[in-house]
Amino acid sequence: MGNRASASHLSASSGDKTQATGGSTLYELADLHGGGKIIDQFRLIYQSDDPLTQSNFNQFLRNTIKPFLYNDGHGKLVPVSTLVEERENYRLGGVRKTKRKLLQYKKYYSMTQIIKDQHDIDPGSLEHDEHGNPCRLVCWDIARRGSVGENIVHLCLLLNNPFHTDLARRIIAVFPKLAMDIYLGDEYYGEGPLHMAIVNRDFFLAKFLIDLNAPVNEIACGKFFFPEDQKMKRVSNTNYEYVTVADDETDYEGFAYYGEYPLAFAACLEEMDICKLLIRHGAYINAKDANGNSVAHLTVIRNLPEMFDFALEHGADIYAKNNRGYNCLTLAAKMGNKEMVKHILELERKPYWTFGEVSCAAYPLSSLDTIDTESGLEGSIDRKSVLNIVVTSDNPRHLDLLDGLIVEILEQKWALFARKKFYQHLITYIVYLIIFNAAFILRPPFQPDPGTSHCVARNDTRRDYFLCPRVANGASKVIDSKDIGRLILELLTAGGSLGYLGSLIIDFNRQGFHIVFQSLVNAPTRFLFLLSCALVTISIPGLFICALTRGFRLVGPFVLMIGKMIKGDLLKFMLLYLIFLIAFSQAMVVSFAGTGGSRMFLNSPLRAIEGMFILSLGEFEEIEPEFDKAPHPIFVKILFVFYVVIANVLLVNMLIAMMGKTYETTVETRKEWKRQWAQTVLVIETSIKPKQRLQYQEKYSEALGDGHDGRAVVMRWQHDEIEKKRDHKRKIRKLNELADLLYKKDLEKRKNNKIANTIRNAINKGKTKPPTSNLESIRGKNLEMKNKRADILATVTNPGMILQATTRAGGSRPVSPQQNENTDNDASHQIVNPEEE
Template structure:
């Protein structure tokens, strides 16, 4: 995306190529008032006008007939002249001073040249006109007079860089109350451009660009984001505001409303529906809800990226409502991580991350646990992700178990490890054939696993190294490399060195074995994302390691290093002996050794009597007791308290925390799909219109159809929450809706309650839903279906008789 600061400069240059740059340093502007001595009524060098004995310096803006005041706004408001009159709403003085001539330069006769009236030419400290100021102060009589007598200001903009591009109509939209359209109507009827200049000043840039007032940049965007619904309607219906104009970020009006999240739902729906009317009537080719900004995000995705869950309610399309029960459909194209989808084989590239990926990136528990997101995750889990997950989990568990067994069967000598058949068999080389089987099984498993990883790299490309599974992939590859390194050490390196060097190779192999064993079982922890009860516990463990333990260890090391130095000075010539070390160990004679001994105190691996041999036994014993109190009593209890706090925090919200991990799992499985797999599942997942077969190479629009009702909140009965009753997730080949009833069973959920017949969705003669444990009742009639059938037959027979 282009630099917004550059956009501002370009906009000013477009307004007037000779205009001074917006930077204060370059144009010589000053925020402080410039006070001058009494001079004639014109000055060729400084270009200023007098105001009741005071003078303000003005500087011409390029070649425009506009002159920027070098004084501050506050100084102007106290000048006892034109600007103070406008500020205070003094209409008589405004009439008096605004029509005075503004002198600039000398004419052909050597007299002061009149550039225009003061009202037309003067600009305030931020480049505003007197009309801007009158509107901000809401002085209606002054506004009406200026509009009538100084017509050239109607579309003038702020000229300084902070608020550049802001027109009187922009100011009026923000300053007016929602039920008062009088100023807006006055400006529009007198020629104000509704679809005209955009505000591109630095204060109106996005938050990420250090702006503070981003409300979009068009008139309509200003009205929509400041909760002025009636003004929005006026602009659209009377002033003919263009709904499809975008700002420098590519954001349309719905993008800007979604960006802030604090929008009027009625205004959002009004603009969305009005655009759909125009789109269906072919009055515009732009569908606002499907339009993408420069970050390739739709309004729905932008709202999700900002953490605004209320945007989800705005994508609902109501079908019918019966009391507290209602049915609506929600498009899932921007939500589903299998995106984008084209009908052609050559278009497998992605335009942007889906909403579910964005929410997972942000670890947004509120959005991830919304019924829409949760439903999509559960359907994908039941359709294909559960099967893929279980297969990978079982195969990986078998691989790690095989590797662990092979470790347990390893002899203690390198020549025994190389010996599987014949020759003398040492006592440590028990079951060599069994060991060989498990070692070969482990190597074959690793090779197969890496072959799958290469396939994933081909499908995911750079996402493989930066996506949700990057940590998992790093552990998996490290484990695999260590396993493949073992036969290289055992048969390759040993063959290249003499037998007397095999002991070093054996030690190296043992280290590699150990590290691989640790990484293998750590890798298994990533599969806890698929387990509802274990997943939060692993999350607690990883959070403790990454946050709590690192914080605690910094305190512990600071205390330990300090006490190690003090004890080292007392014990540096004292040998240490333990029950397992009959010979003296001179670890105290260096600082590092002393530090290791102090660390051993934490694990009760020390002998108090050793300190009696110190240079100052009493002082050394005092240090030992003090250190023990600080570490064993204070620091350990601090660590325990932090662990308890972390566990309570995660446990309190464990379900939602796990849902975020579960979303990472599903999105990770989606990212591993090939282009053909994506197209296949797109054909089966999501309800679509019967007559919608897709256009311009884009597949049909997909939806979920929800039926929900309001129920009392179990936590606060005085409040209402929504409960999903049933959900249509697809359309069968014979036109029937595939309907499920949600419930909380993770491993068998969403698999038992398909209410209507589902045609044969086949891929290579297989029914996708049946293959993934979704039970169908095709060819059978339930008792309610029979009753309905009898009722309709009776009614139809009666109608025929009549």
Template sequence: MIKRWNKFFYRNSKIGSDPDSSWKLQNEQMKTNEVYKLINFAEGGTLIEAYDEGGIHESYEEKKARMKPFIKAEIEDKFLYPEVNRVDEKKYRKYLKAQEALSKLHNRNKENETRLQIDANGNQHDIGQSMVSLASVISQYDVHSCYWTLDRRGGVGETALHMLFVNNTPKTLTIAKILLELYPQMAVDAYMGPDYFGETCLHFAIINNSMEAFKVLLETRYCDVHARARGKFFVPVDIKLGAEVLQKDNYEGLAYYGEYPLSFAASVGNDEMYDMLLQYGADWTKADSFGNTALHLTVIHNRIDMYHHAVTHVTTKADPSVQNKAGLTPLSLAAKLGRSEMFKAILEISATKFWSYSRMICNAYPLTNLDTIAPNGDTNWNSGLMEIIQGDDDDHLNMLEGGVVTSLLDQKWKSFARRKYFRLFIFHVIHIIFLSCAVYLRPFDINLILGGTDASSIARYVFEILTCIGCVIAIYYIIREIVIEGILGFVQNLKTVPSRLLYYLGCVLMLLCIPFRIAKLVSVEDWLLAFAIPFLWSYFLFFARGLSLTGPFVTMIYTMIKTDILRFSIIYVILLGTSGVVFFYLFNDLNIFAFQTELGSFMTLLQMSLGEFDYDAVKSSRYPPLSIILFVVYMLMVHILLLSMLIAMMTRTYETIAAKTQKEWRRQWASIVIILERSYRNEEKLNFQNKYSKPIHATRMTSEGPAEDNAPLQVNVEDRGLLWVHDRGVGSGERKAVIGGRWKKTGSMAAKIQRSMVDEKNENKFESTKYSRHGVPHPDISERRKQDDQYTMPDSN
């Protein structure tokens, strides 16, 4: 309970509140830690001094030979194991417990803020922030190889080689290369502290995009190409803030690159490093703590070219259908994150091209990860289409406009949704007509409600029976839908369309009226009927969402209720409750009707907030001046301020949705299509899918489907795709040709202009020479030309 309480209020009970704690720790140990004496963040230390002794004219081999005795004395003899050592969990637990002693010591000594780090040898070092809990690190620990001694590392578990890569300058990288050539086993070491746990120099080389360092590390043959950088620095933001599980599957994090070196290379888009890692045995199927592979990381970091490279690799093709722990494939992940360009690129890469003519092209797009119907007929909640419809960003709205997604929804609408939509609408209209007739024919006399025998009562009985039959049919389909989709799927449907929930409640309330009428509890029946009637009528909002004329306005209503009215109601209830108690106290025992009871006081204030009030009643309190002051304050706060704010908020919501009316309607329409789809049995959904999809592996294809007469009608969904014939527009090759042509045309025009300028210049030079003395140009050639024109030879005629 205490853990949940702290998590609710602080959000970081698991991790220290200072995000720069590791940097502070390293800086505070800069003068005492032996690792930082070798190399520090300011590119200083004994390693740098030893490197600079030879001067700038010393060759690399000479530097290496000169530094070798120093490195042996200062590094090998002091910091390195005789050979690569396997660090077991027991030894690592002892190391971290020594680190955690800092936190306990700090709690006992808050007065002078002294916090000491105790290493495995018992040495104490001052630091500035408590460590991550031991359990949070041990839970993700696996056996690590270690060449640099565990008890003589930097403040966050790093070695001198790590520090050289952190600095990332030509000088430090050269020193790192010398160390790796002398002691290639150093490449095996990873950060052992909780903050950067598991990060190796190979990760640094990829992030720094240093191909030279990358090759040197791989050539040592000691690099672990499956090393996992799993410290808190590399996790998404919500996990870093202390959440037990990922709250949002957007994987937002400044340094979230997927733990593995191959995922790092995919995240930064370096295909050359990606290929080399594969050659050295890296496995692209390795998934990080969230189940994301290198292919998922290309989507998260929006690397379209890298995704194409991975799935079309010559030797090791990545499988685009791989799922992470959230059940998301790269396609559905791109849809969830709103990466429209990545989503389109993945679709185009997976498409099967049948024919093209000029700018027209016929492609078949696989439905496995795109369609909401799974291969077995169940609803694919993690499909690309489902993620787009459930998304709430503008990017998701844009993905519903045009393209494969719109074509798929259109095919679903034509195949089954349109027919069921209008069938349900007609059924509901008839149901409401029966309900309205039964209500309008209801007598005021209680005795005639059950025992009437006149024509009006008989007609009322008929309409009431028909209304109840309609409610029974509706409840039957509710049960049927629960059986088909399960209770979770049914709840998901209700969350999408609140009006359906009200409609189902109205049907239940109508049926509950039957036993209370038999028991002659007419008052209870009236209460039930008063709620059932508006609930049943509200179902028209479901059908209004499917029309382009009314759909955006229904969306506005839902949005205003969820946001504007909810926020207004919270503040309004607080003010109403406060004022209601005070006014009831001021008018208690004064026999003023408006404030005679507790409920009456609240209702009077509610009426006052709408602008209707009796000022004489307000002055009749026990303390008139006080009641008048409270009345003015209440009217200013509620009637003027809160209501004006509500109007302003609703206006903003209206303008936001009105600016994207067509897009909002398309999303509501798409939601209706999917809701109607989920009401069918699995066999029916697969039959519908066969209608709007075509076999991908057909040998000949037309715009209508397979050209063969004996083409199979039933094909598994993995072998079926959405056939889409469309205008592909101007391709990249055509764009290059057009741009090249324009440049050629511009270049030829420029050449003509240049030639004309040169000719004019030569002509001017010729004229200047003609009218010159001793080679000196005449000052005014134009005047001389005018004189020559006056002495032209006359025409022969």
């Protein structure tokens, strides 16, 4: 890629191998092994300080590199369509096809709309020809590039050492247009020297490139910079350089998924100084990549709270949504990142009061609660909300999010409406189940007609078991008092089934198919129960009683644990057990072949399976005497011993061990029960009318006020150690910013005093008149600095710490942590240490 050091732990991709073994004439000048004509020559004069030697080397660079450049290094405009076709040729390994069609994106919206929505930022390197077609300024000849579309500057920066970096700087100084050249191969398309300087963490090289007008909004959209599960889903279009994805579904996991833009690269690599440099030179902090992720989204994906704060302070829109409809908060919830979810909620909350280590604040419900109040469909279910994402997911990481604020909201819903409706469902279902079972229990025993055969096929349906068909056929003469009770119970059962199905149809009309379907997915036993309502002759309704136990803390975890054992442990055991059972039973059939039949095994494979199953249950008394009837009884007994050891001892004990391990995860099961309980609350919530949801939300929340729309839930909490340390670091950062501002004020004051003294001395000597405009400017600046100082003092909770900070700094300018890492230590330049504080 553009930086081998950052990907040294990865296996080489196809692009890396091609780049290393390519046969381009570029590699005669420089290659990845540190050789080449230019590198060899630069190595000879690297330590020389002779101006003439340096001048001769610059001339050597001009003479050697100029044949590889367009217009003697001034570059030329190349149509974007040509570059895209060239990129596709690189993707095919250099095979050119003149009539090959590029894939077109046809999923949800047109490519034009995607480009307009997500790539509306001018990268600074695109221009237009006389026909209005987009073109890119290209300096290095396309036909004389490396195997993945690189030039000599890319090769030097790829090696990432001081020697080759100095050479790259020298080449760019001679040919400044090379600062704008990018990789043209599909693997790393769009990566320029600025991207590589950021990945190399070279602040001074980045500043050098920006001073030479390197575009700060250049897009690196090569395959290497996409999530791993999207690399084969990229789609090109000849009208645009940008690459889109045919499927937005992704987990955002990628070794070099840095967000395409230089600012996003710097944020993902935590290069705050480079971020500040890029923003000062026009980098757009809300620019989105092909997945619709901005810098703020990427800091959430990379779990970088400090860089998220930096982006927020510099104007990042944390409420903007990516292609999948997630903002920063919901994206953190989707990825199961508890730290970022908590961090964003802390930034969004509105504090009311703090008493010691106890605080009270209001948390906005936007994007947090399942009840939507912003999309125009007020009262509808927000499937992209944090609460819905956490509760409906089966990812174990989301279990850790079921605490604090989320549980507080669920408990409020449970107390207001979910508990009441849950018990209503429970009582209604118990009554329905009693009637259902009573209707079947009161069925008369089977009595065949005298004139018919007593041999009845097992699969015949006895329609006279049910009373309703008999009444319909006019058989009223056989009805007695017991049948009247049956008739009532059957009618109640049918009515109850129709009532449940009718409520499902109402939910479909009220909520829509997707929401109701999701609620059925979260409660599969409810789906089975509704199915049983349509097929009341099948006794599936009894399974639904297990779903109702999810609302009880006492038995809920154990029901879930038994379900886990059945779906996991017992399923594995049965698979292995059936394999051994079938194998040994057929061996027994072969062993008893030719004996004329045995009472237990005979010559039937099915009877043999039945017999071996009885053996595995420990019933040996009736079967063991049959072993002596086999042609080789000793062999049969040995086979029997092996079967008992494997089936009875090994497999059964393995099943017990697996179940024991499952039982030991009771703590995790209790967390899982909490999620099942939460799903029950949300399932009940979907059955409520939207207007009623809004009414309930007004009861467990309050208006934000102070000109803010929306509602919030008020919560009190006690500060933990992590929150204390984070608050302390924020105070220290504010103190350092204040001290830095005071230092700048002092410098400005000294400068103004020097100018005033110069003017005063000149007036005293009678050489000039006082420049009133300068004096007024000085007074205005002093007043402005005083106002800024007052504003910062108002934001610091403990102004007494300012004196301590300035005293430790010795009256000198304190440096930021980033500056402290990149500069020499100086006794006069100290910073307030959070540990000392």
